[in-house]
Each structure stands twice: as structure tokens, then as C-alpha cells.
Amino acid sequence: MTVLEAPLRIGSTLVRNRLYRAPVLEGAGSGPDAARIYTEAFEANARAGVGLIIQGNSCISEEGRSSPGMTLVNTRQRTLDLKPATDAVHRFGARIFLQIGHAGIYAMEGWHASYAKTRRWPLTAVSRPRIHVRVAVLGQSVHVLTTPEIYEIANRFGRTAAWAREAGYDGVQIASSNAKLIHQFLSPYYNHRDDEFGGSVRNRARILELIAKAIRREAGEGFTITVKIPLGEEAPRFTPRTTFSEGVELCKLSEEFGYHAVTPVGLSIFPHTSLCRGGDPSDILEVDSIRRRFEEAMNGSRVKMAVLRWGYRSAAKNHPFAPVWNRDYFAAVKTAVSIPVFAVGGIRTRDEIDRILGDDEADMVGIGRPFYAEPDLPRRLLAGDREATLCENSNRCLPPQQLGLRARCYNPNVARKRQARADAT
Numbered sequence: 079m080t081v082l083e084a085p086l087r088i089g090s091t092l093v094r095n096r097l098y099r100a101p102v103l104e105g106a107g108s109g110p111d112a113a114r115i116y117t118e119a120f121e122a123n124a125r126a127g128v129g130l131i132i133q134g135n136s137c138i139s140e141e142g143r144s145s146p147g148m149t150l151v152n153t154r155q156r157t158l159d160l161k162p163a164t165d166a167v168h169r170f171g172a173r174i175f176l177q178i179g180h181a182g183i184y185a186m187e188g189w190h191a192s193y194a195k196t197r198r199w200p201l202t203a204v205s206r207p208r209i210h211v212r213v214a215v216l217g218q219s220v221h222v223l224t225t226p227e228i229y230e231i232a233n234r235f236g237r238t239a240a241w242a243r244e245a246g247y248d249g250v251q252i253a254s255s256n257a258k259l260i261h262q263f264l265s266p267y268y269n270h271r272d273d274e275f276g277g278s279v280r281n282r283a284r285i286l287e288l289i290a291k292a293i294r295r296e297a298g299e300g301f302t303i304t305v306k307i308p309l310g311e312e313a314p315r316f317t318p319r320t321t322f323s324e325g326v327e328l329c330k331l332s333e334e335f336g337y338h339a340v341t342p343v344g345l346s347i348f349p350h351t352s353l354c355r356g357g358d359p360s361d362i363l364e365v366d367s368i369r370r371r372f373e374e375a376m377n378g379s380r381v382k383m384a385v386l387r388w389g390y391r392s393a394a395k396n397h398p399f400a401p402v403w404n405r406d407y408f409a410a411v412k413t414a415v416s417i418p419v420f421a422v423g424g425i426r427t428r429d430e431i432d433r434i435l436g437d438d439e440a441d442m443v444g445i446g447r448p449f450y451a452e453p454d455l456p457r458r459l460l461a462g463d464r465e466a467t468l469c470e471n472s473n474r475c476l477p478p479q480q481l482g483l484r485a486r487c488y489n490p491n492v493a494r495k496r497q498a499r500a501d502a503t
């Protein structure tokens with residue numbers, strides 16, 4: 079029976095226990111203080127005993143960020159500048175992977191007025207967008223990738239991975255869910271190409287095969303590569319989506335392509351809170367400074383602000399929090415592949431962790447949002463504390479992060495609970 083404290087080898091990376099910090103953004107951006115921001119956040123997690131940190135999505139090219147606070151790793155120097163963060167994590171015995179990706183059609187230049195104004199490139203699409211997406215990017219120029227450009231994108235992933243290795247990262251995770259570019263390749267909702275990258279599941283997954291090859295070539299055979307795979311997608315009626323069995327097939331293909339671990343997740347094909355189920359955070363728009371920033375981003379459009387509120391509300395209604403909501407997905411994949419399977423989504427207690435590992439439903443257990451409020455959470459969980467995390471899944475961390483503000487817990491109830499706990503000890 080697997081226990082939380084047992085080490086695990088993932089590719090060439092030996093992780094000291096089964097707890098990982100799931101990728102959540104820090105809003106660290108790409109300025110001179112990016113490494114310091116990551117160091118501050120991750121050092122505390124590593125000191126508290128976390129096994130592995132997956133740093134939130136960093137972008138392989140300037141035109142692929144989905145929010146202004148996303149870190150660019152589009153040059154060797156920018157990537158090497160993050161070395162203080164990997165050093166800090168290693169000093170305390172933990173491991174760190176860098177998640178790398180590109181937002182594709184959902185790049186921030188498509189929705190954020192300040193960046194749309196200075197945009198020098200069209201939005202990147204896998205295929206001509208369907209009607210729902212065309213409405214979201216109305217008035218924007220869109221470029222459908224040519225076949226040679228796809229090979230170049232895969233090479234860029236390879237080069238970034240090589241820089242990440244130089245910067246001290248123990249591995250990378252491909253940002254291939256949450257409606258990002260690589261997810262857009264995997265999903266028949268976005269991908270209706272007629273070249274070798276479209277059609278069958280294997281063709282849609284070909285981008286993952288190319289990326290794995292490019293990473294091995296550029297970063298070396300021994301570098302650990304992992305991937306996040308969407309299964310059982312939700313999509314508008316009468317549109318195609320990745321089914322549960324196709325998602326399992328994608329995970330098996332990932333193993334065949336040489337990925338060393340897989341994170342299966344169930345979610346919508348749209349970028350909303352189906353990936354972080356929980357509350358409706360629209361009340362945070364009552365905070366003047368945050369509302370003003372959104373109004374600025376939406377160019378003062380009341381319609382866009384109403385759509386934003388509606389989006390938060392309907393996503394919360396249709397995807398309420400449920401403990402361990404991805405269990406059916408990761409447990410099914412665990413029986414289908416022999417590489418390590420990472421669990422994530424609504425895992426909040428030591429009992430839940432013990433059951434996932436004890437019943438052999440996954441090999442690593444990931445926690446995301448609770449780390450914002452409790453950087454030393456691993457210490458408590460590893461000590462056998464049975465109390466749930468402080469996080470209330472309000473999703474108030476989400477809107478500030480969309481604006482590029484520093485990531486942290488923005489829920490005042492949680493701050494009060496944290497203070498009460500500190501006072502009691």
C-alpha cells in the first residue's frame with residue numbers, strides 16, 4: 079500500500095514524497111523581481127516538506143500569454159533568471175517542474191484592451207474557430223497555423239525545456255489542458271485540421287509526440303517530461319469533444335511518446351472554473367481597484383463586464399466544488415498506463431490523500447489553491463493532521479490573477495481563520 083511519505087521516481091527525478099503543489103500562477107510576470115516572487119512562494123512550500131512543485135504556466139512566446147502576470151520563458155536569459163527559485167527549492171530537498179505553454183486563441187491580446195492596442199500579431203488558432211469562439215474574439219485577426227509553423231512551435235517547446243534544465247528545473251509539464259494551445263490541438267472542438275495534426279486521436283496527439291521528441295533532442299534524453307490530459311470534455315451541444323475513452327487513449331499515447339507522468343483532468347473546452355471547481359468570485363468585482371482594472375481591460379464596455387459576471391456565475395453553478403472531483407478520471411487512467419499518474423482537483427484532507435494512494439488510484443497527489451493561504455500546508459499534512467485545508471474554494475483568487483496581480487488568497491474569511499489558528503498556537 080502506497081503512503082504519502084514514500085519517495086517516487088518520475089523519469090530521472092526522485093521525489094521525496096507523494097505530495098505536489100499543483101500549478102497555480104503567482105502573477106510573477108517577467109520583470110526583475112520574478113525570481114524573488116517565485117522564491118518567496120516556493121521556498122516556504124519546500125521548507126514545509128512538499129515533494130514536488132509544478133510552477134504555473136510560463137509562456138514559450140511573447141504572443142501566447144493568457145494574462146499579463148504570466149511569466150515569459152521565451153529567451154534563454156529570461157529562463158535562466160529564474161534560477162534563484164529552483165536553487166531555493168532544492169536547498170530544502172524538494173523538486174521543481176516548470177509548466178510551459180501557449181494560450182493560442184485565448185491569448186490576452188484578444189481580450190485585454192491595453193494589450194490589444196499594441197498587438198503586433200494575430201491570435202494563433204489550430205483551425206478556423208467555431209462560432210462560440212468567434213464571438214469571444216470578435217474583431218480580432220486570427221491566424222490558423224500552417225503545418226511548418228506547428229513543427230516550429232514544437233521545436234520552441236524543446237528549446238524552452240533545454241533552458242529550463244539549465245535554470246535548474248528537474249523537469250517540465252506541458253500546459254495541455256485549460257483550453258490552452260496544446261489542449262486546442264488535442265480537442266476535436268478546436269481541431270478540425272486536414273493535415274497530419276487533425277482527425278484521429280493519434281493525429282490530434284501528434285503535437286505531443288513532436289514536443290516530446292524536441293525536448294529529448296534539445297534538453298537531453300534524461301530530462302523529465304510530464305503532461306496534463308483532458309478527458310471527457312464538456313462542449314456545446316452538437317459539437318465534437320474528447321470523450322472519456324479518447325482521453326484514456328491520449329494518456330496511453332503520452333506514455334508511448336515518452337512522457338514520464340500524466341495528470342488526467344475532466345473539464346470544459348472553454349477556459350473557466352471547470353478546472354478549479356468552486357464558488358462564484360464575482361463579488362470581488364465590488365472591490366474598486368479590481369473593478370476599475372477590469373473596466374480598463376474591457377475598454378469600459380458594460381456588455382463585456384456583464385458577460386464576465388455571467389461567466390463566473392454560470393461556471394460556478396454548473397461546476398460546484400466536489401471533493402476529489404477528478405477521481406473517476408485519474409483512477410481509470412491509473413489502470414491503463416504504467417507511468418506515474420498525478421491526481422488533482424478538490425483534494426483537501428489527509429484522509430482523501432490516504433485513500434487515493436492507499437487504493438492505488440494515483441501515484442502523486444496534487445493540491446492547488448490551498449497553497450495560497452497555507453504555504454506551510456505540507457508540514458501539517460505530513461504530520462498526519464486530519465483537519466481540512468483553510469481554502470473555501472471561493473475562487474476569489476482567480477479574477478486578480480486574470481488581471482496580472484500578485485497571486486494570493488483574496489478571501490477575508492480564510493484570512494480570519496488563519497489568524498485564529500495562529501492565535502491558538
Ligand SMILES: Cc1cc2nc3c(=O)[nH]c(=O)nc-3n(C[C@H](O)[C@H](O)[C@H](O)COP(=O)(O)O)c2cc1C
Nearest residue numbers: 100101102103134135353354423424445446447476
Ligand atoms: C488561480 C489559479 C491559477 C491556475 N493556474 C494553472 C496553471 O497555470 N496551469 C495549470 O495547469 N492549472 C492551473 N490551475 C489549475 C490548478 O492546477 C488545479 O488543477 C485546480 O486549481 C484544482 O485543484 P485545487 O482544487 O487543489 O485548487 C490554476 C487554478 C487557479 C485557481
